[in-house]
Amino acid sequence: MTKVTAITNQKGGVGKTTTALNLSYALSLKGKIILLIDFDPQASLSVALGIDGEKIPNIQSLMLSEIEDKELEEGYIVNINENLDLIAGTLDLAGTEASLVNVMSREMILKDVIGKVKNKYNYDYIIIDCSPSLGMLTINALTASDSVIIPVTPEYLPAKGLILLIKSILKIKKRLNSNISIDGLLITMMNERLNLSKNMINSLENTTDTIREKIGLDIKIFKSKIPISVRTGEAILQQKSVIEYEPENKVSKSYQSFADEWINK
Ligand SMILES: Nc1ncnc2c1ncn2[C@@H]1O[C@H](COP(=O)(O)OP(=O)(O)OP(=O)(O)O)[C@@H](O)[C@H]1O
Ligand SMILES: [Mg+2]
Secondary structure: OOEEEEEOOOOOOOOHHHHHHHHHHHHHHOOOOEEEEEEOOOOHHHHHOOOOHHHOOOHHHHHHHHHOOOOOOOOOOEEEEOOEEEEOOOOOHHHHHHHHHHOOOHHHHHHHHHHHHHHHOOOOEEEEEEOOOOOHHHHHHHHHOOEEEEEEOOOOOOHHHHHHHHHHHHHHHHHOOOOOEEEEEEEOOEOOOOHHHHHHHHHHHHHHHHHHHHHOOOOOEOOOOOEOOOHHHHHHHOOOOHHHHOOOOHHHHHHHHHHHHHHOO
16 A cells, blocks of 8 residues: 655755655655655656756646546656656646646546556655745645644744644644544654754644643654755765765665655664
8 A cells, every 4th residue: 555645844944855755765664665655846856866857758748638637648767766756846737726626526636547557656755845925735635645843943833833733734624634634743854953943842742732621632752853964965966865865864864764754763
């Protein structure tokens, strides 16, 4: 069975793309067969892997084929390593989001594309890197997913944004995808030397307490936490995951322990 997971948070720059890439890379090293989908019109994930989505069939062209009831064109799977594949993103995805307005069952298009991909290939996990918004693309991603991982940074822990995201996920669960569950919150870019980080984790725990009281939902904070390291950005300039760029780096190790925690939960 393929598990489909969206990495999502409408807040920008919290480490969604970095998490999608490094979680997938860590899983691929464990022998899991992974498909990454770059579902952000910024196409940062494709750029980080050195892939130009404009030149090949990409997630936008697959969605257009689906909307037009055509067969999916060939050649959309890009091989990153032995166990890791990518469906590239493209800036044109922004246009698709706008044109979805007039499409019947517009929330289901990505789900239908993924259904066809699942039937054809045998992935253990499909990981979707979402854009920083709660728009129609993210609704498509959540409708297509079995679960959600929510990266959060210690600098950004306002309860409001998180509660809004959780409420959106619950709305999708009610109306479009009863199957979806929230795997948990992953703290990224944590500065271990700051006492502040401790306070911020407390504040995040207060938020999950509030969510439990107000919405009746128990949301887990993953034990693994991702520290800050400049190597993360350097790796991207080399078009690599941090794990490939510097395996012994603290970010590499923390993503590997997160991968273990996530698949064994
Ligand atoms: N653990 C880390 N340590 C240091 N820098 C990091 C770390 N994780 C991510 N970054 C950097 O922070 C920036 C934002 O990360 P990333 O692109 O993964 O966030 P995002 O949530 O996908 O952003 P967007 O919302 O724009 O898609 C990037 O420059 C990335 O290299
Ligand atoms: Mg991103």
